[in-house]
Amino acid sequence: MTSVALQQGRARTGFRESRALLLTALAGLVLLVSLVALGLGATGVPLSRTLSIVTDAAMGRTGALGGDGLIILQVRLPRLLLGLLIGAALASSGALMQGLFRNPLADPGLIGVSAGAALAAATTIVLGDALLVPLIGPLPFTALPIGAFAGGLLTTLALYLVATRSGRTSIATMLLAGVAFGALSGAVMGLFSYLSDDRQLRDLSFWSLGSLSGATWSKTMTVAPFILPTLLATPFLARGLNALALGEAEAFHLGVPVQRVKALAILLVAVAVGASVAAAGMIGFVGIVVPHVLRLLAGADHRMLLPASALLGAALLVAADTVARTMVAPAELPIGILTAAIGAPFFLWLLLRRPGGMAL
Amino acid sequence: MSAFLEATDLTYHSGGRALVDCIDLSFASGSFTIIIGPNGAGKSTLLRLLCGELAPARGAVRWDGEKLHMIPAWRLAHRRAVMPQASDLNFPFTVFEVASLGTQGIGRGLSRSDRQRLALEALEQADVAHLAPRNYQTLSGGERQRVHFARVLAQLAAGRTLETQQALFLDEPIASLDLKHQLALLETTRDLARKGLAVIAVLHDLQLASNLADNLILLHQGRLVTRGTPEAVLTPVTLIEVFGVTLRSNALPTSPWTLATAQEHPAA
Known part of the structure; x- marks a missing residue:
């Protein structure tokens, strides 16, 4: 064995430790960002006070809560948790999609879930009053998120069926069908904004820019059962996605049940992104930027990439949300504006530094 | 046999x-x-x-005697390895990671260090051990092909723990x-x-x-x-009928590159 190989062997023995180190550092970042997010806002709360409020509440001592305690426990904490869940869901879905499409520029939206959810939401906003209210009476406030979630899942299912022939899903067909559906949904959205009145128009734009401002405990607790299982299941796809990076035939040669990996990845992304969009509207670019940064930092191995993406995505979205709600306080910027304003130039930079163009 | x-x-x-x-x-x-x-x-x-x-x-x-498509993919992967014509990678995997794909999830009773050893030995055999830490995307076509050969050798070595x-x-x-x-x-x-x-x-x-x-x-x-x-x-007959080339004698030339032009002759 050559000395280079021996060195490499030693370097590789450290893989597990370096992965643990990176994940620990990212978990620390999540914790840090969370504490800052809890303390910052229209009412500033010092770090020590924030800590004591949270630890007291965690141990069940909620007797002597002041005004700042209420703000933190009833307003900021559910919003923080919702941000963590959605950030993790979007980023790990992005990593899954990029692995599935074998393309570092793929986005969770490619499988139609965002467009479908947005279309269902727009339909509910604009036509809900006219069509549904006469039939079933006043719409409950959950109609919009439920409609969006169902719309996202149904669209993904439809695209999956279009792209699947005799038990094999063509990822390229799914991508193209997704592009076609996105254009169609854009046209219908345009029609709706043309038809809508002022209030509906504001609801529509708010939805399409995304925001965590509606966060409540009940909302967070409704979203968690959808997102948490997908986050826990995602790492099991790591080996399959690593092999899939070589190509579908090569992955099959290596013993990976390719069709099962594809179907499971699409299902996980549809559920996680569908729930995210239903709860917070469309938040772009987290899913592209986070996995890409991590690949630059720590390589392409999905065993590291998938959990690390979830952590960094959670930290990034909470940080962006904290900026969104403090920058123009007491008003709020839609978070989608921030993520797109940071994400789009970054995306262009990625395109420019890729040698030799890109392949799908 | x-x-x-x-x-x-x-x-x-x-x-x-x-x-x-x-x-x-x-x-x-x-x-x-x-x-x-x-x-x-x-x-x-x-x-x-x-x-x-x-x-x-x-x-x-x-x-x-068992139909191939009835055998699950993982078991088939223990029995046979396939080296493809060409393989592109859009992600920055290292050479070592690509070779290691041959041992991930394949083999019985192999520890993490066993798998590492198999991948390294395969890299040695394919004469690409010196490239182990390199980004696969930066390799030449021939180097890539050797890395895939290493991956295939690693897969066979790992599969040997289950299938003879x-x-x-x-x-x-x-x-x-x-x-x-x-x-x-x-x-x-x-x-x-x-x-x-x-x-x-x-x-x-x-x-x-x-x-x-x-x-x-x-x-x-x-x-x-x-x-x-x-x-x-x-035989001269098959060479003419199938490949559309005529050779001067029955015997194939002994030098390995004499046929280099004939082999790329367009299909008849």
Whole structure:
């Protein structure tokens, strides 16, 4: 064995430790960002006070809560948790999609879930009053998120069926069908904004820019059962996605049940992104930027990439949300504006530094 | 030795054309078989049918009597490895990580360090150990091909912990290799055949094919023309009829590159 190989062997023995180190550092970042997010806002709360409020509440001592305690426990904490869940869901879905499409520029939206959810939401906003209210009476406030979630899942299912022939899903067909559906949904959205009145128009734009401002405990607790299982299941796809990076035939040669990996990845992304969009509207670019940064930092191995993406995505979205709600306080910027304003130039930079163009 | 891999009435259609047509074949352990034929003869398609990647339209491939598509992918991966023609990667995997893909999830009772050792040994065998920490995307075509050879060797080594009878499929394995590495790769595969593997390769170089293989399979327009020892298959008659080239004498030239221009002659 050559000395280079021996060195490499030693370097590789450290893989597990370096992965643990990176994940620990990212978990620390999540914790840090969370504490800052809890303390910052229209009412500033010092770090020590924030800590004591949270630890007291965690141990069940909620007797002597002041005004700042209420703000933190009833307003900021559910919003923080919702941000963590959605950030993790979007980023790990992005990593899954990029692995599935074998393309570092793929986005969770490619499988139609965002467009479908947005279309269902727009339909509910604009036509809900006219069509549904006469039939079933006043719409409950959950109609919009439920409609969006169902719309996202149904669209993904439809695209999956279009792209699947005799038990094999063509990822390229799914991508193209997704592009076609996105254009169609854009046209219908345009029609709706043309038809809508002022209030509906504001609801529509708010939805399409995304925001965590509606966060409540009940909302967070409704979203968690959808997102948490997908986050826990995602790492099991790591080996399959690593092999899939070589190509579908090569992955099959290596013993990976390719069709099962594809179907499971699409299902996980549809559920996680569908729930995210239903709860917070469309938040772009987290899913592209986070996995890409991590690949630059720590390589392409999905065993590291998938959990690390979830952590960094959670930290990034909470940080962006904290900026969104403090920058123009007491008003709020839609978070989608921030993520797109940071994400789009970054995306262009990625395109420019890729040698030799890109392949799908 | 008896045949363990058998194809019967193997047929595959695409776009209304039979790419592989009614082919019967069998392969014994320890055999080194090379599939030859002009461009578009169905060589790669036949290889992909034999390794289970494609499902035949008619007929079947059987491994010890069991139909290939009834064997789960993970078990098949212990029994056979496939080296593809070319493989692109859009992600910055290191050479070591690519070779390690051959040992991930394959093999029984292997510790993490065992898997690492297998991957490193395979890199040594394919003469790419010095590239181990490099980003695969930055390699040349020939280096990439050697890395995939290492991955395939690692997979066979890991699979050996569960399966005794193995096969290796190679599609144009030396297309972008320099002469030294062409010979080294073919030497390694011949060693594997001597140790009992069935090696089945697609090769364009008739000279190398006739020197290496104990068996040639000659395909033409999806049909099996003939199968047998190189002397029996590579006759002036088949060369004219199938490849459309005329050789001055019956005997193939001895130098390995004399045929280099004839081999790329367009299909008849």
